[in-house]
Amino acid sequence: MEAAAADRLEGLAASFACAGDVVARDYVVGGSRVSLRFASDALRERIAPAFAHLAAPAGDAPELTVNLWDSASTGMEPPPRPPAASDEPAGALYHFQEPPLRGAYQAGLEALSILDSEAGVAWYWVASAFEQPSWDQACPIRQILFWWLGSRGYLQVHGAAVGTPSGGVLVVGPAGSGKSTVALACLGTDLLYAGDDYVAVTLGPPPHVASLYNSGKLEASHVGDLLPHLLPVLANPDRVDSEKAILYAEQHFPQQTTSGFPLAALLVPIVRADRREPQIR
Structure with a gap:
């Protein structure tokens, strides 16, 4: 040394x-x-x-x-x-x-x-x-x-991941593309939540996503406009005027948190101002 x-x-x-x-x-x-x-x-x-x-x-x-x-x-x-x-x-x-x-x-x-x-x-x-x-x-x-x-053998990536025990998607894209919104919209459903901002990925084989954090971060205005059901579970409601809204899925949606799952696909969200209904292609 x-x-x-x-x-x-x-x-x-x-x-x-x-x-x-x-x-x-x-x-x-x-x-x-x-x-x-x-x-x-x-x-x-x-x-x-x-x-x-x-x-x-x-x-x-x-x-x-x-x-x-x-x-x-x-x-x-x-x-x-x-x-x-x-x-x-x-x-x-x-x-x-x-x-x-x-x-x-x-x-x-x-x-x-x-x-x-x-x-x-x-x-x-x-x-x-x-x-x-x-x-x-x-x-x-x-x-x-x-x-x-x-x-x-894992790479920490800036992305979100949601899925099921048999497989899930890695949500990728630049800042502001909707990664967190897509992932956090899954809270309260039957999908598993592995993270909205940072996860780890290995190509295996087979490819696998490992969860790092159960937290979620989103602009406060987006929570109110798009995901109002998450407003009561914010961890920092007194600080959203100066920073992003934060929540911890394990505290409020423990049945949806996971250590990871097989990686089946990549999902690239695109925000369209002219379309309110989501589409998957």
Whole structure:
């Protein structure tokens, strides 16, 4: 291990160890056991709901262990981070590699993600769990999962997925094409819901979709206009003036959440202003 990586691991371990008591939650993601070790109750309360449909009892050793904490709720100094401008937009990423470590720092969110690919251990720190945007809580540790799933034959994709136990569709398209609307419109039906924004896909054979999050995100006006039955189940009704509406399917439609299903087809939605009735071609 390079000296820079060893120094960074030492700093991460020291910050996490001093953050507080650890509460572990185990999940099965893409067929592999993942353990999230929270040293911050505030962060656990905000992140764990996204993975609730994948919960697994404690058992075999995890193939990935993620240590999660924040500074605001624990009173701890931040771990070492790359130098970055504080006024960066939320989506700006600073990537770095110090083998066997891969890291990404989002300066705008003050969020640090690091994966030790050899040890199967990752670290996720945010400055304040209390200030973490609802949309980030709804699909947490994306960068860590992207790296780790890639090493296991899965690709994390920006898409939605709905279906049945025998097969389903991956809903793809650019931002604003209707992926979330299509997926969330299935809540309250007999279809399974694997996600509306990020899922993982393997070509197999056979091709398969793995669910990552049970959350859903949609512009608040679209919920009111197109899916009003979802208004009572929003997780952030007091914040929809400044961010997307968020819901957690596991809390209100648990019979529809799933760990995944065979991938049978791709669905590309197109929004047509001149047509109100949906069509499938």
